[in-house]
């Protein structure tokens with residue numbers, strides 16, 4: 001099935017008029033969005049001056065990423081992006097630029113393998129008939145901004161943290177709904193047990209469209225923050241946090257127990273010393 005085509009994702013080539021068009025359309029987009037590491041079928045084609053598909057047309061395909069998207073306010077030459085392969089390629093083939101040829105039906109079929117980083121990307125096709133690019137994104141469209149100021153003080157990011165290159169704390173607090181509810185009720189339960197405490201400090205959850213939450217200049221675009229790639233985890237400040245007023249710091253082990261009562265996985269919820277880390281999913285259940 002090539003439903004991507006009906007969305008306009010498949011890279012289309014049009015005759016003549018596009019020769020003067022910019023190689024990349026100037027509109028990064030988060031729609032359509034494909035999950036990290038997912039594989040989706042695409043196709044590219046050439047159209048002649050009469051609007052007809054051109055069989056056996058040579059097409060040059062290439063992929064790339066927009067910079068500074070999905071709160072990755074950092075870039076370098078190692079920024080990864082989606083790759084593609086042709087039917088018949090050996091398993092694991094990961095192309096970022098290659099020539100192909102449309103078949104007798106006029107289509108060049110290929111598979112796009114999503115990158116691991118949530119971000120805006122593009123794919124382009126070039127031929128003698130012109131150049132066209134399609135914008136898309138990699139990430140998750142089921143994570144939502146999760147903030148309840150009456151019970152949470154936002155910390156982290158460039159506000160109180162060491163600035164991981166992902167902007168203010170407004171960008172680090174996206175979660176899937178069920179995990180967000182878990183964190184909310186765990187907070188309510190903890191607060192109920194601690195008279196005088198009415199707010200806790202929440203730090204990293206996930207980036208706006210999830211995907212790799214890289215931290216540290218030596219681990220750009222990679223781990224170690226894999227627990228925060230899927231919008232199922234949150235960090236809550238404990239003793240010695242340095243970013244959270246003492247009166248709002250939790251007893252980490254106690255808060256983790258509240259998370260677990262609200263569905264967090266014991267095996268994936270940790271006492272990190274200066275914060276409680278709760279995760280409602282195992283990283284083995286999502287690419288990282």
Ligand SMILES: [Zn+2]
Pocket residue numbers: 071072073074165166212213214221
């Ligand atoms: Zn980043």
Ligand SMILES: [Zn+2]
Pocket residue numbers: 204227228233234235277278
């Ligand atoms: Zn964490």
